[in-house]
Structures are given as C-alpha cells and as structure tokens.
Amino acid sequence: MSTSFASSPRETYHHGDLRAALLDVAEALLDEGGPEAVSLREAARRTGVSPTAAYRHFADKESMQAALAVRGFDAFAAALAEAASSDPDEPLSAMGQAYVRFAVTRPGRFRLMFGTAVSERERHPELKAAVERASVGFRGAVGSSESSDKVLAMLRAWSMIHGLAQLVIDGMLPGYDPELLARAVTTKK
C-alpha cells in the first residue's frame, strides 16, 4: 500500500497512523502552550501533511482537543490504577500522589482534561466514556459501596486531591514539594 518515491510526506501515512501522528504532535503543542495552543493547522504542518488531510480526521479544533482529552483520561486511569496496586495498604494516598504527579508533570494536559477547552462534553460520547473509565478506579479505591457515607468520602477525597493539584499548577502553593503535599493531605493522621 505504500508509495515509493512519494512526492509528499502525506503519502507515507496510513489512515489510522496519521490520526495517531497528528495527536502525538498536538500533545506536544498542548505541553508547550496549554489547551489554547492546540491547532489543527499547526499539527498538520508539523506532521508534514496538508490541513485538508488533517481535517479528514478531526472536524475542528474542539474534536482534536476532545481526542487529546480521551488520551489524557486513559493515561490518567492507568496511572491511578498502577498507583493503587503499588500500595494496597494505602491505595488512596498512593493515588493522591499519582494524581498530583500527573497534573504537575503535564499541566497543559490536565487543564485540557478538566477545563473548558472541550466546552460541551455531552457532544463527545467517547470523552464521557473515558471520564467514566478513569473515575471507576478512583471509586474502587475509596470503596465500592454506594452508601451515602462512602459517596461522601469519595467526593471529599476527590475534591481534596483535585483542588491540591489545581492549586499547585496554578502557582498558589509555591515552595512546596507537590508530592509531599499530596502524601500529607491523604495520609490519615
């Protein structure tokens, strides 16, 4: 299927490969400049394909951002699950540290996942599904019961660690080690 002596780099991509390549480049844009820096045209340019080729995979900037958020939530779910299994005695504390580490390592990705860049989550069912996958692990670590006490404990834990991560990446807690803070707030006194 590949064309020898291709006159343009676009010829070297199979359909699915180009989508992945565009998302790889878009992730770099996200890391560099945050959600607003994601651009279909710039992703196409850096990938070496025409804007038209990129628009075959993503209808618009928001669709590309949604696809990046899906990737983000899947990576997030994997990081939380790995953390929980690494410390069966204190899964919540391990997940809390992983949560903050995830945000601090690539704040642009974190802002995209939780911010307004993907303004209408309802329009992106694949994103809704990814959010659900990520929250399953979090709920599991707090307790699978649906009793109101457990639900409240989950909400408290999620709010606390999410707020800590957000305050850290927004520069509201300068001078502290983010993961030490995460350990401190999540460890039972």
Next chain:
Amino acid sequence: MSTSFASSPRETYHHGDLRAALLDVAEALLDEGGPEAVSLREAARRTGVSPTAAYRHFADKESMQAALAVRGFDAFAAALAEAASSDPDEPLSAMGQAYVRFAVTRPGRFRLMFGTAVSERERHPELKAAVERASVGFRGAVGSSESSDKVLAMLRAWSMIHGLAQLVIDGMLPGYDPELLARAVTTKK
C-alpha cells in the same frame, strides 16, 4: 473640571473614574467569555473612549487582568469574612459554601483569579497582596496557630473546597446542587 459640550464621551471621565469604568466593563467581558475575552480595546470601545485613553491606565491586557483579579480577591475576602461571621459555630462550613457560591456565580472571575491568565503573579505585587488578604480570613477560620497540624488542616480544607468549586464549574459534578455539596463535604460527620 468637566467640559461642557464635550465632543467625545472620553471628556466626561476623570482619571480615576475612567479606570474604574474600564474595569466595570472588563468585568462584564470576563463574565461573558472568561479570562481570554478580556480586551483593552473592547473595554475602551464599550466605555466610549479611545484605546489610547485606556492604555494610559493599563499597560497591556495582562495588567488589566491583574487589576480584575485584585478586585476579585477583595470581593472573595469580603464574601468569606461575611460567611464566617454569619455562622460562628461552623465558620468553615459557612465559608466553604460561600467559596463554592462565589465560583459558581461568576466562573470567569474565579478562573481568572486562580488560572494562568495572570501568568506571572510575581510581576503584580498588588495582586500578591490581594491574595494574601483573602487567605488571612481563611486561615483565621481554621485556626490561627502555626502548628503543623493546623497548617495541614488548613491545606486539606482549602484543597477540598477549591477542588469542589473547580469540579463544579468544570461540569464534572452535573446534577448536584453546588451549595449542598459544599455543605456536605465541610460538615463534620
């Protein structure tokens, strides 16, 4: 000092009044479209003055955003203080509800205050001072002691309520009443 038969609306402003008028209009832009919608030119246009007149008060967009954030933090401090004094038995819960109400009522303002719009807080000493004023009330409600237990309790409470507010305005907790959530997470079980 006022000019009769002024040929342009700009003549009707004293220096300090124009600054306040520009900020009032910029706050409306913030409410309409979030931090990115703040524009010196558009604020000047809506106020009926020239861009040059607006630039006499704000060096650039970031300076205007910083001034809006200062206003935001001062309003925030007042709202938290009022809440704490309205419920001396459970000041933390009252402040938690006020915190979330503040975010939900005008999310653009909240995002500006805590987000990256004012990218280098160190460059705006008046903003740093406003943040400090707002946090004094919060610390007071949790306990003025500087013992590490108290500091940790404060960090937990702040993270929790900030995270809840952020999750609510980011649409991660649809279908719940934000203030009921705030009361639930801040009330001792």
